[in-house]
Amino acid sequence: MPVQTLASLIGYEFRNPDLLRQALTHRSHSAVHNERLEFLGDSVLNCIVATLLYERFPQLPEGELSRLRASLVNQKNLFETGRRIELGAHLLLGDGEIKTGGARRPSIVADALEALIGAIYLDGGFDATRGAVQHLLGPAIDVADPRTAGKDAKTLLQELLQARRMPVPQYSVIATTGEAHQQCFRVECAIPELNIRTEGEGTSRRSAEQAAARRAYDLGSRM
């Protein structure tokens, strides 16, 4: 993919291409790598997302703003954003990392995205970076919801039921398969009052419960 396409996907064109190159360089590739830029980018990104949330939610208390930001600026979200702009295709990796699929590894892609933001900041200044972050994360910020951000599915489901004065959901393991150390759990989540019965799978009982709760929440919140 040509760098020009990347520029249009991130909404920013570099004056100094060396900075872009450094942002895309993993430490396995060469001595001039992207870790210092990542340090800078992380702090600029947190500052800009704080600003955008502060503006969008003029009444939200500090603790909620903080939680909302953490739900947006994290490895999972940055990895997904990086994948959307096909950042992996531009990364400069060492041979070992190339062979083991480093270009698709969440930590490498998320870190490179932060480094990219740090490079934009050095190349174009704070306001240009704000524009790029808005371009990259704006859609996620637009749908960010203080009521649900950062809460796990079981907590959300319980709060939903409490608000309707209903009893807590019932979780039960309905199957375990696989050897020890590689077990798979299947859990059912039941809410008789809403006639909801969902199932979830996971490598732990807890993750299976979360999966079942997520589905029950999706159903319950629409009723």
Next chain:
Amino acid sequence: MPVQTLASLIGYEFRNPDLLRQALTHRSHSAVHNERLEFLGDSVLNCIVATLLYERFPQLPEGELSRLRASLVNQKNLFETGRRIELGAHLLLGDGEIKTGGARRPSIVADALEALIGAIYLDGGFDATRGAVQHLLGPAIDVADPRTAGKDAKTLLQELLQARRMPVPQYSVIATTGEAHQQCFRVECAIPELNIRTEGEGTSRRSAEQAAARRAYDLGSRM
């Protein structure tokens, strides 16, 4: 102290005095308080200090930059900076906080300083805030030293002696006074090779050792 004096001490004059007032308002005083501004200020401050350190130490690895920043942006340092500009005299506190000396409490003063930085950012933008942070924390950043920042005295002392191929210092409790739960320890730190013998006091053995090590390090590093 007139607000004009504060303006010259922080190196910034507000266009919108309401923002300054909000930054100085503790939650015990009124519903429109400084906590949202503190959230914003914390992130802007971290971003600006990251930038200043990135520029001042062009070769320093990411982990060291991070540690150095943490040694500058923390409650202790922010409190000292707030005290220097006499921020406490301008705070708006509830009656209870006034009576219990809230204007001198480290957490209240440090939080208000962050809120002040957030207010400058909203009032004058990023570049103006950078100027104010440079004015407020520049001297501390100028003397920041990656070799010592964030390390405790015992670690520093041990590294100093290792570098000179000397054995580790000897710590011994030479007195304990006071009742249980309110004990005071006096500890000696001895480095026979340098003919150094220092004492330190603290409410725990560990803190007394640190105090003794700090004095021994100050002596030893000048030899």
